[in-house]
Amino acid sequence: MVIRENKAAAPEIAEENTRAKILNAAGEVFAEQGFEGATVRAITERAGVNVAAVNYHFRDKAELYTRVVVDACSVRAAFREAIAEGTDSPEERLRSLIHRFLEYLLDPNRPGWKRRLMAREMANPTTALDELVKNNIQPFRDEFLIPTLRQLTGGCFSRRQLGYIGSSIMGQCLYFLQSRPIIERLVPDFKIDKSDITEIADHITRFSLAAIAELTRQARRS
Amino acid sequence: MVIRENKAAAPEIAEENTRAKILNAAGEVFAEQGFEGATVRAITERAGVNVAAVNYHFRDKAELYTRVVVDACSVRAAFREAIAEGTDSPEERLRSLIHRFLEYLLDPNRPGWKRRLMAREMANPTTALDELVKNNIQPFRDEFLIPTLRQLTGGCFSRRQLGYIGSSIMGQCLYFLQSRPIIERLVPDFKIDKSDITEIADHITRFSLAAIAELTRQARRS
DNA sequence: CTCACTTTCAAACAAACGTTTTAAACTGTC
DNA sequence: GACAGTTTAAAACGTTTGTTTGAAAGTGAG
Numbered sequence: 001m002v003i004r005e006n007k008a009a010a011p012e013i014a015e016e017n018t019r020a021k022i023l024n025a026a027g028e029v030f031a032e033q034g035f036e037g038a039t040v041r042a043i044t045e046r047a048g049v050n051v052a053a054v055n056y057h058f059r060d061k062a063e064l065y066t067r068v069v070v071d072a073c074s075v076r077a078a079f080r081e082a083i084a085e086g087t088d089s090p091e092e093r094l095r096s097l098i099h100r101f102l103e104y105l106l107d108p109n110r111p112g113w114k115r116r117l118m119a120r121e122m123a124n125p126t127t128a129l130d131e132l133v134k135n136n137i138q139p140f141r142d143e144f145l146i147p148t149l150r151q152l153t154g155g156c157f158s159r160r161q162l163g164y165i166g167s168s169i170m171g172q173c174l175y176f177l178q179s180r181p182i183i184e185r186l187v188p189d190f191k192i193d194k195s196d197i198t199e200i201a202d203h204i205t206r207f208s209l210a211a212i213a214e215l216t217r218q219a220r221r222s
Numbered sequence: 223m224v225i226r227e228n229k230a231a232a233p234e235i236a237e238e239n240t241r242a243k244i245l246n247a248a249g250e251v252f253a254e255q256g257f258e259g260a261t262v263r264a265i266t267e268r269a270g271v272n273v274a275a276v277n278y279h280f281r282d283k284a285e286l287y288t289r290v291v292v293d294a295c296s297v298r299a300a301f302r303e304a305i306a307e308g309t310d311s312p313e314e315r316l317r318s319l320i321h322r323f324l325e326y327l328l329d330p331n332r333p334g335w336k337r338r339l340m341a342r343e344m345a346n347p348t349t350a351l352d353e354l355v356k357n358n359i360q361p362f363r364d365e366f367l368i369p370t371l372r373q374l375t376g377g378c379f380s381r382r383q384l385g386y387i388g389s390s391i392m393g394q395c396l397y398f399l400q401s402r403p404i405i406e407r408l409v410p411d412f413k414i415d416k417s418d419i420t421e422i423a424d425h426i427t428r429f430s431l432a433a434i435a436e437l438t439r440q441a442r443r444s
Numbered sequence: 445c446t447c448a449c450t451t452t453c454a455a456a457c458a459a460a461c462g463t464t465t466t467a468a469a470c471t472g473t474c
Numbered sequence: 475g476a477c478a479g480t481t482t483a484a485a486a487c488g489t490t491t492g493t494t495t496g497a498a499a500g501t502g503a504g
Contacts, residue, residue, distance in 0.1 A: 018481080034346060036258035040462060050483050055463060057481095123345030124256060125403040133407040141408065163409075164425040171397025172390045178400045179393070181347040185355040186363065187385070203386040207433045210440070214432035240451080262492060272453050277493060279451095 019057045021047040024111075027068045031113035034120060035065050069121055069128040072114040073136070079104045083144050090151040091209060097144055098173065098208070099201040104136070105177045108193050119177050141166055152212050156219040165212065172204045241279045243269040246333075249290045253335035256342060257287050291343055291350040294336040295358070305366050312373040313431055319366055320395065320430070321423040326358070327399045330415050341399050363388055374434050378441040387434065394426045 025047035029038040040061055044051045058064040082100045106115065121129050149162050157165070176183070176192065184190050192200075247269035251260040262283055266273045280286040304322045328337065343351050371384050379387070398405070398414065406412050414422075 034256055034258060036256060039460080041460090050481095051462090052464085052483065053481085061462065119345055122401065122404060123341055129403055130407065133404055137404060138408055161425075164422075165429065167397055167405075168394045168426065168429045171394040171401070173393075174397060174401055175389055175393025179344065179396055181351055182344060182355055182359060183389075185352065186360055200386075203383075204390065206437065207387065207390045210436035211429045211433035214436040215428065218432070261490080263490090272451095273492090274453065274494080275451085283492065 018047075018049050018053055021049055022053060022057060022064070023068060023071070026064050027072065027111065027113045027117060030065060030068055031116040031120065034124070035062075035126075066126065066128060069117055069126065070131060072117040073121060073128055073132040079136070080139075083140060090148050093148050094145075094152065094169075094209065095201075095205045097140070097148060098169065098205050099198070101140060101170075101173050102176070102197050102201045102204075105173060106192055106197055108197070115177065119180065122174075122178060137170075141170065145169065149212070152209075153216045153219070156216050165215075168211070169204065169208050172208070176200060240269075240271050240275055243271055244275060244279060244286070245290060245293070248286050249294065249333065249335045249339060252287060252290055253338040253342065256346070257284075257348075288348065288350060291339055291348065292353060294339040295343060295350055295354040302361075305362060312370050315370050316367075316374065316391075316431065317423075317427045319362070319370060320391065320427050321420070323362060323392075323395050324398070324419050324423045324426075327395060328414055328419055330419070337399065341402065344396075344400060359392075363392065367391065371434070374431075375438045375441075378438050387437075390433070391426065391430050394430070398422060 022043065026038070026043045029043045029046060032038070033042070040054050041051055043064075044053060047053075054061065054064060058067070079100060083097060105118075118132070121132065145166050146162050149165050150157075153162070153165075244265065248260070248265045251265045251268060254260070255264070262276050263273055265286075266275060269275075276283065276286060280289065305319060327340075340354070343354065367388050368384050371387050372379075375384070375387075
């Protein structure tokens with residue numbers, strides 16, 4: 001039985017090789033050219049495999065795209081665990097949420113094409129965006145961010161207002177993913193590495209906590 | 223000579239008709255499908271003209287796209303004048319800037335395809351984005367927003383920090399353009415009309431002024 | 445009405461595209 | 475080595491695409 005175990009594993013690895021090559025190459029080409037602009041021949045050429053391999057390993061080009069995009073947008077396991085971790089104060093909690101969200105959006109250790117594909121998907125949605133929102137963004141917002149904001153503001157604001165505050169925070173974070181092409185044109189030599197993410201997160205946290213504190217003060221005064 | 227003037231005008235009007243039809247139809251189709259996904263036949267069918275008309279009136283599909291996108295991103299004349307208008311206080315000025323920027327991004331009186339095309343262009347840049355940034359976004363940021371922030375903060379922050387504050391404000395505004403597909407999935411029945419723009423602008427102004435006031439206070443205390 | 449220019453149109457063109465087909469090569473089991 | 479199943483490859487297929495072509499129709503001036 002142990003020998004059979006080994007045998008079953010071997011073809012899996014071989015299959016993974018061509019298939020993995022296609023997935024990676026496809027990710028890059030789709031990120032650069034979008035779905036329509038990317039050709040199966042460009043992808044297979046970059047992968048170093050034969051053009052028929054796409055239809056052997058995937059039903060068609062569209063299925064390849066969906067798989068690649070879903071993978072790019074999928075949550076890193078660490079993300080959900082990290083945002084679920086308890087932290088001491090609501091301030092600290094918001095800080096943590098913002099840091100984690102930015103890490104999810106901008107992780108420099110992930111291939112750049114995943115980040116770019118995610119940005120593309122947000123602008124030109126396919127069904128993958130449904131998954132991205134349902135699995136990652138909506139839980140982040142509804143289960144963690146808004147409740148934290150409710151704590152921070154001590155019940156001073158309506159659900160609608162908390163929603164707007166939430167969008168202000170998410171908008172600041174998403175700016176660095178979605179407006180990257182704009183930023184690069186505004187700020188020469190713009191790049192994001194680990195320390196930049198921390199700096200950005202620190203700024204957004206400071207700015208947002210300051211806003212919340214002041215808004216809460218004003219609300220309590222009236 | 224006057225008669226020749228009239229004659230010259232007449233064919234211009236006729237030419238504008240087919241050409242305008244193509245531009246409008248192209249705008250819609252490019253907004254829906256992107257450059258590669260949009261076919262010349264889909265565009266001409268929607269425009270109700272012959273497929274060869276595209277090459278008669280425009281050099282090729284790419285030139286049609288560029289013209290359409292540049293038009294979609296072009297500044298409304300009122301926008302530049304409005305943001306150049308003097309206002310009383312820096313607070314009022316920031317309010318005005320935010321309102322105008324949002325109106326530029328989200329104007330419900332403009333065809334929806336222009337807004338969607340602008341969002342697409344930001345995610346998948348062509349040369350049109352260079353123009354958009356250079357003509358609209360960079361002046362807005364560098365000539366109006368940052369100087370206003372400098373006034374509001376009374377010289378407490380470095381250029382870098384003012385840049386971050388600027389990005390926080392712009393990120394909040396761009397969120398409602400760029401993350402529209404996300405918002406629509408988070409918030410059922412989401413729509414933006416004139417009063418929504420005002421409400422959003424009011425929120426972003428309040429949030430941002432509160433943040434700036436508090437951050438400035440903290441900076442002065444240390 | 446003639447003429448020159450403009451605009452429109454249908455057909456054609458050449459290339460590209462995603463996909464299919466078929467056979468060869470590969471792999472693993474008995 | 476035979477066999478069955480998997481994987482790879484090149485060629486072919488049918489369709490689509492952007493563009494070109496050549497002629498007809500339209501327009502306006504003299």
